[in-house]
Structures are given as structure tokens and as C-alpha cells.
Amino acid sequence: MVKPRKVPMRKDVLTNEMAPKRLLVRIVRNKEGEVSLDETGKKPGRGAYVGLDPKAVQVAAKKHTLDKIFQCELSDEFYEELYKYVEHQKARLDLFGELGKKH
Template sequence: MDLVARKIPMRKDVLTDKMYPKREMVRIVRDKDGNISIDPTGKKSGRGAYVGLDPEAVKEAKSKKILEKVFSTKVSPDFYDELFEFVDHQKARMDLFGDLGKKH
């Protein structure tokens, strides 16, 4: 029986410029009103960008204001803190359970 290799969707991390599988990333979105939010479903409408599961990259992004450049809008320090907590939690889950996309 021949196994067919499935193509894994890849996305570029806006914080590190590295490519990762989409399932191992967090989507951030800017809506039409300019609000920035975390998009755990990946389905919110607006300008989206992907961030890898690297809490240290989020800390560095906060100091360099990388998301302001990506979204061309002001991003509050509180959002970076929220993103850090979310990424840190998702990374811990992935370390514990493996692929986040699998149903357990």
C-alpha cells in the first residue's frame, strides 16, 4: 500500500521570519476598525499574521514594536503581554500533548 504524503500548510512567523507548520502557530488579526486580537480559530476576518510558539520572540517583539510595523497601527503593551501568555500556554500544551491540531 502506497502512503500519500500530505502537504503541510506552512506560514511565516512575522517575529522571526522563519517558516513553521500552520498548526504550530498563533494567528493575530487586525479588524477593519484597527483592533488587534488573537485569533485562536483562524477564521476572524481582517488582516492576519502568524506568530510561532516562542515566548522569547514575543518579548523581543514587544521591545522592538514589531507588530506595530506589521499591522501599521499602535499595539498596546497589554496586548503583547496577553500574546506572551497565550503563546506560552500553547507551547506548554504542545510540549505536553504534541500536535495541537489533533483531537484528543
């Protein structure tokens, strides 16, 4: 009998809800203090996860929520990039179903 694989869960820093890791976007701050999107999930540094909810990202941009989490000032361009990425990933999820699912 094959044992079902454990699904890694992470907390969405914007909603404080737990979700499967692959349904979240990782944002990372490196040693130099640069904050960037981590599409691979493997970049070194302090990471935080954001769910695929464009509205939550818009609210975070208005309140500069991620600035507080990463303890640095993030540009509006960063929030815009995050919004576009989250919106794109959500559209892919809606179109293709689960991301990264092997057939």
C-alpha cells in the same frame, strides 16, 4: 495508496522562518483597525503569524515589532496577552505533542 496531506506552511513574522500553520498563532487586524488574537484562524482581516517562542514575543514587545507590521499602536496589555497565550500553547505542545493531532 493514500496520498499524504500537504501541510500548510506560514511565515513567522518575528523570526522570518516557515513553520506548519498549526504551530503558529494568528493575529488579525479587522477593518476597524482592532488587532486581536485569532484562536480559530478564521477571523476576517489582515493576518500575521507568530511562532510558539515566548522569548521572541518578549523581544517583539520591547521593540513593538507588531505595531510596524499592522501599522498601528498596540498596547502593552496586548503584548502581555500574546505572551501568555504563546507560553500556554507552547506548554501544551511540550506536554501533549503535536497540537490538533488526531489519534
